[in-house]
Amino acid sequence: MSVLDITRVSKRYTQDGPEVLKDISFRAEKNEFVTIVGPSGCGKSTLFNIVAGLLPPTQGEVRLDGEVVTGTTTPHIGYVLQKDLLFPWLTVLDNVGLGLEIQGMRRRDARERARSIFAAYNLEGYEDKYPSALSGGMRQRAALMRTLVTDPDVILMDEAYKALDYPLKIQLESELLQTVRERGKTVVFVTHDIEEAVTLSDRVYVLKARPGEVVAEIPIALTTDTTRIDQRRLAPEFNDYYEAIWTSIGRAPIAA
Amino acid sequence: MTTLDIADDRVVRAPSTATGRRATTYRTLLITLQAAIAIALLATWEIGASTGAVNTFLFSSPSRVGQVLVERWQSGDLLLDVGTTALEVALGFVIGAVGGSAIGLLLWYSKFVADLSAPFIAAIGSIPVLAIAPMTIIWFGTGLESKIVIVAFSCVVVSLTTSYRGARMADQDLLNLVRSFGGNRGTAFRRVVVPASMTWVVQALKLNVGFAIVGAIVGEYISSNAGIGHMILLGSSNFSVNIVLAGLALVMVMVLAFTLIVSGIERILLRWEK
Ligand SMILES: Nc1ncnc2c1ncn2[C@@H]1O[C@H](COP(=O)(O)OP(=O)(O)O)[C@@H](O)[C@H]1O
Ligand SMILES: [Mg+2]
Numbered sequence: 001m002s003v004l005d006i007t008r009v010s011k012r013y014t015q016d017g018p019e020v021l022k023d024i025s026f027r028a029e030k031n032e033f034v035t036i037v038g039p040s041g042c043g044k045s046t047l048f049n050i051v052a053g054l055l056p057p058t059q060g061e062v063r064l065d066g067e068v069v070t071g072t073t074t075p076h077i078g079y080v081l082q083k084d085l086l087f088p089w090l091t092v093l094d095n096v097g098l099g100l101e102i103q104g105m106r107r108r109d110a111r112e113r114a115r116s117i118f119a120a121y122n123l124e125g126y127e128d129k130y131p132s133a134l135s136g137g138m139r140q141r142a143a144l145m146r147t148l149v150t151d152p153d154v155i156l157m158d159e160a161y162k163a164l165d166y167p168l169k170i171q172l173e174s175e176l177l178q179t180v181r182e183r184g185k186t187v188v189f190v191t192h193d194i195e196e197a198v199t200l201s202d203r204v205y206v207l208k209a210r211p212g213e214v215v216a217e218i219p220i221a222l223t224t225d226t227t228r229i230d231q232r233r234l235a236p237e238f239n240d241y242y243e244a245i246w247t248s249i250g251r252a253p254i255a256a
Numbered sequence: 257m258t259t260l261d262i263a264d265d266r267v268v269r270a271p272s273t274a275t276g277r278r279a280t281t282y283r284t285l286l287i288t289l290q291a292a293i294a295i296a297l298l299a300t301w302e303i304g305a306s307t308g309a310v311n312t313f314l315f316s317s318p319s320r321v322g323q324v325l326v327e328r329w330q331s332g333d334l335l336l337d338v339g340t341t342a343l344e345v346a347l348g349f350v351i352g353a354v355g356g357s358a359i360g361l362l363l364w365y366s367k368f369v370a371d372l373s374a375p376f377i378a379a380i381g382s383i384p385v386l387a388i389a390p391m392t393i394i395w396f397g398t399g400l401e402s403k404i405v406i407v408a409f410s411c412v413v414v415s416l417t418t419s420y421r422g423a424r425m426a427d428q429d430l431l432n433l434v435r436s437f438g439g440n441r442g443t444a445f446r447r448v449v450v451p452a453s454m455t456w457v458v459q460a461l462k463l464n465v466g467f468a469i470v471g472a473i474v475g476e477y478i479s480s481n482a483g484i485g486h487m488i489l490l491g492s493s494n495f496s497v498n499i500v501l502a503g504l505a506l507v508m509v510m511v512l513a514f515t516l517i518v519s520g521i522e523r524i525l526l527r528w529e530k
Contacts, residue, residue: 090528
């Protein structure tokens with residue numbers, strides 16, 4: 001059974017509005033890294049919000065561990081956006097512990113648990129700073145820590161590293177891949193960046209725009225074990241996968 | 257976890273000390289010059305009064321004003337007047353500004369109630385204090401209570417509408433995040449809406465210091481037996497510009513004092529916003 005199962009999801013924002021998503025189906029197996037790749041405006045964020053339980057689909061359903069979560073409660077899904085969503089009025093430590101606290105953990109315990117992971121994510125010494133004192137990369141790290149520390153079943157990421165400069169993006173993606181492999185996490189990663197899709201994923205779904213529709217499902221198997229994205233980029237199969245995704249996107253006109 | 261050496265983004269953003277020092281020097285210069293100008297003006301006034309160039313019956317003089325303050329301090333009147341007005345302002349401010357802020361924030365829970373009450377709140381806000389003051393004297397008497405009501409009335413609408421606007425502007429993405437962790441509306445209110453609105457709440461509090469003191473003085477003008485407004489009224493009915501100006505000086509000091517208190521509150525509430 002898949003951890004996450006999306007069946008024939010369609011979405012119109014208004015009754016007579018355009019169909020943003022049409023008949024989208026995809027799944028993510030346990031510990032799998034799945035990427036949804038597609039051009040801007042194809043409905044990736046819309047799909048993301050539906051899976052996160054923040055937006056009801058017009059049709060279709062989302063199952064988490066076999067249970068329908070669409071329109072019921074908020075599923076235990078962690079998510080990370082391009083906006084880091086750190087609370088500016090909380091210290092970095094309290095930001096990282098925020099999810100735990102909201103889930104009912106006592107503040108002292110949440111802080112202690114949050115504190116215990118700062119060294120692993122290279123943010124030691126920044127616990128008592130406010131987010132405004134952190135650089136973009138550090139903020140994105142803190143946002144990921146806040147999600148991971150609550151130990152969600154599935155992590156959703158929407159263009160999380162889009163705003164970072166290239167070396168930093170490679171760095172953070174390498175860290176991400178290592179973490180989710182070590183800790184055995186299921187990830188659904190949304191991006192418009194084909195290179196990102198190939199280097200990170202076990203499986204890629206390609207979306208086209210207007211309406212957003214799955215046009216290809218491409219399993220990825222790079223003959224390399226490293227979690228370093230700069231190394232994975234050099235795997236011999238990289239170009240073929242890149243080409244395959246590019247071609248399937250090319251079947252539909254790319255939205256500006 | 258081992259990290260790669262591809263990029264190190266651990267940048268600490270400390271303000272440069274050189275810039276900091278220059279800013280301090282600038283501030284010192286500014287305050288020194290401001291004090292010098294104030295002293296020069298007062299000295300000119302005083303000298304003008306002593307040489308007869310300034311008519312002291314109409315314009316008094318710094319020493320005469322100072323003398324009034326000393327006399328009233330010795331008789332105990334000063335403490336009574338200042339204490340009375342301060343108490344009216346403080347209590348009215350807490351009820352009106354703090355209460356108004358709380359109601360404004362709580363309106364976040366129901367856009368319907370907020371929209372429904374909007375014209376009524378606007379109607380209340382359009383009433384000048386001067387117009388409502390006589391009514392409160394009839395309802396609450398000439399004592400402290402009526403002044404507290406007037407002060408609260410002067411503050412409440414500004415705080416209410418400003419904090420409601422702040423609450424409405426809370427980032428939807430942050431609210432969603434709270435929801436994704438399983439938080440309900442109460443959690444979202446406490447963890448996002450209230451802290452996110454604090455900048456607005458404090459802004460309204462600062463504005464309301466002025467409104468509160470105007471409210472108290474207006475209330476005292478209409479009917480009172482103590483307070484700075486009472487003192488000014490007494491002075492003007494006796495044609496004593498000395499007393500009137502002494503009262504004005506006290507009002508200025510009081511505005512300054514309450515502004516400092518609110519600034520302190522601001523520093524606590526918004527300590528993350530440097
Ligand atoms: N809240 C909304 N109301 C109406 N239309 C929307 C809304 N959000 C997104 N859309 C539309 O849905 C389409 C897909 O948007 P989005 O999901 O943000 O795409 P992507 O994330 O792939 O760039 C776009 O045409 C966009 O204009
Ligand atoms: Mg998007």
